[in-house]
Amino acid sequence: MKGDIEFENIEFGMYNRKSSEQEERQALSIESQKKENYRVADKNGIKIKKEYLYEECKSAKEPYKRAVFNNLIKDINKGKIQGIVAWHPDRLSRNPIDMAHLVDAFDRGKLQVIVTNTQVFRNTPMDKFMLGLACGQAKMENDSKGENVKRGLVTKREMGYLPGVAKIGYMNDYGEKGYRTIIIDPERFPVVKKVFKMYLTGKYTVRKLHRIATEEMGLTNIPRKKIGGKTTHLSMFYKMLQDPFYAGFFYGKDADEEIIRYEVNKSVLRVITEKEHKKILTMMKRADNPRAWRYTEDFPYKKFTKCGSCDGSITAENKKQMICEDCKYKFSIKNKNHCPKCNRHIDKIKNKVLLDYTYYHCCKKKDPNCPEKSITESKIDSVLIHDHVETLAISEDLRDWLITNIKVLEKAEKNTEKAVDDTLDMQINRLSLQKDKLLDTHIKGFIDDVEYKNKKEQLEDEIGSIKTKAGITNAKKIDIKELEKKLDILTEFTDIIENGDFEDKIEAISTLGSNLTLKSKTISITRPFLYQVIAKGLYEAKQKNPEFEPRKYQADKGKTEAFASVCPTLLRRQDSNLRQIDYTYPCVSAWGGLYHHPLGY
DSSP states (O other), X not given: OOTTOOGGGSOEEEEEEOOOSGGGTTSOOHHHHHHHHHHHHHHTTOOEEEEEEEEEOOOOSSTTOOHHHHHHHHHHHTTSOOEEEESOHHHHOSSHHHHHHHHHHHHTTSOOEEEOSSOEEESSHHHHHHHHHHHHHHHHHHHHXXXXXXXXXXXXXXXXXXXXXXXXXXXXXXXXXTOOOEEEOTTTHHHHHHHHHHHHTTOOOHHHHHHIIIIISOOBOOOOSSSOOSBOOHHHHHHHHHOGGGGTEEEEEOTTSOEEEEEOOTTSOOSSOHHHHHHHHHHHEETTEEOOOOOSSSOTTTTTEEETTTOOXXXXXXXXXXXXXXXXXXXXXXXOSBOTTTOOBGGGOSSOEEEEEEEEEEOOSSOTTOOOOOEEHHXXXXXXXXXXXXXXXXXXXXXHHHHHHHHHHHHHHHHHHHHHHHHHHHHHHHHHHHHHHHHHHHHTTSSOHHHHHHHHHHHHHXXXXXXXXXXXXXXXXXXXXXXXHHHHHHHHHHXXXXXXXXXXXXXXXXXXXXXXXXXXXXXXXXXXHHHHHHHHHHHHHHHHOTTOOTTTOOOOGGGOHHHHHHHHHHTTTOOTTOOOOOOEEEEEOTTSSEEEEETTO
C-alpha cells in the first residue's frame, strides 16, 4: 500500500472536520473520524504528533472560511508537514479553490501524500486527477442538493404553502413527503382570528392587545419536541399582525431568484381579508416610524396635524352645547339640567338651539402660552376641498392620460437602463476574468500570498463599486397600480371629504397629503412630490389656456385642441420616476390669494 513512499520519513498531519449543515448529517463525528484516522495511520506505520492535529466544525462549501484548514496549508508551505491523514477527500475540500491549494502543494513538492480510509493519493498525475475527481464529486453533491432544495421550495410556494414552520394559528400536516400541507390549529386559530378582529376595531394598542392575548386568552406558540408552547414575544406579535399570510398571500423567491407574490392555497382558511390587512398596516405605521396607534374617537385630522406656532401636537374635542332661549347664554349640556346663568330647567326650554361640533386645537404641551386658536372640523373640510378644487381636481379622462403617458415614459427609460446595465455587466465580467487569471497566477507560484490578497481585494472593490452603480440604476419604479389609486383620489377627494366615513377620510388624507399645519385659525398642507408635480402642471396649463378645466374637460379625440395645448405641460421634463425638480411656482391658497412657495406647497 505504501508503494515507493517511505511513510516513516514523512511528517504527517491529521485533519478532521464536521459540519452541522444538512448535506453532512451522514458524516462521522470528529471523534469517530479521529478514531478511524488513527486506525489507518497505525496500519501504515504513520506517527502523528499532537501539534499536527487539525480539527474544526466548519462547512467546506466556500473557500477561505476555514481557519484551521488554512493553518494546515500554511504548515505544508512552510515544510512542517509533507503528508495528510483524513477520513475522506471531502473532509479536505468541497470547493475548487481549496482543492487547487492541495494540488498546487503537490506540484511544488511541498505535499507528498494524502492518506484516506479507502485510498492513498501520491504526487502522480493519476492520483492528483483522482483527488480532484473526488473533491469535484463532493462539490457536485453540494450543488445538486442545493438546487433540489431550491426547486422543492419553489414548488411548495407555487402550491400555495409557505415552507418551514407553520404560522401561529396553523399547523404543519405531516403527511406524505412532497404533499404536506398546512391546516388550522383548532386550539389557536380562533384566538388568532379574534385578536385580529379586536385590533381592527382601533380600540387597542399592540401592547395592550398582546397582554390580553397572552394573559387572558392564553395564546402561545405551538409546542414541539424541544421548543414552543411558550408565550408569544411582543416583537413576534407585531410581526404576526403585519404578516400577509393571514390575509391569503405571501412573498418568496421564484425559480429565477426573483421575489414575487404567491397566493395561499384555497384549502387554508384566511384570518382576515386583504383589505383588512392593508388597514392594519396603515394603523401600525406613522410615516417611517413603525409604532402602534389607535383611534379613540372619529377625529380624522388629529393624527396628521401639528401646531404652526409651537410645533406641538393637535388634539380634538367634540362639543355639545345649547343656547338658552331666555338669557341667550351658550353652555355645554354635558351633565347639566339647568342653564348656568338663569337657572331655567333644560326640559322647560321650548325652542332649544343645540350645537354639536368638533374642533381642533393645540395641546400646548410644548408651549403653555401658545397663542394658536382652535378650528372646527367643518372649517378644515371646507379648506381642504377649496384647496383641492383650486389646485388638484382632475377628470377621469385626464387621469387616464397621465397613466398612459407615464407608462410610455417608463418603457423608454427601461430601454435606456438596459443599455447601461449591459455596459456594467461587461465591466463586471471583465474584472471577474481578471480575478480568475490572478488565481491561476497565484496557484502557479508567480505571486505570493500577500500580493495575491491585495490585488484580489482591489478587484473585488471595483466589482462591488460597479454592482452598487447597477443597483442604483435598477431602483424601483413607481408602482403603476399604486399610482392609479393615488390619481383616483384626485377625482374623488371632494366627495370623500363631504360624504366619506372615518376610514375613507383617513385614507384620502394620508395618500393626498401630510403634515397638516394649524396656524391663524386655518389649515395648510404639505403634499407628496407626485402631487406637487401635477399641481404645477395644472397651474401652468391653466395659465397657457384659461379655458382648460381639468375637473370638467373630457379628452375627446375629436375635440382635443385645448387638451393637446396644455397636456405636454403636465409631464414636461419628467420621467417615470417623477424625479424631483427644484422649482418655485405660484399657487392658490386654500383661503384665497396667490403666493409663491418652494416646490408648490
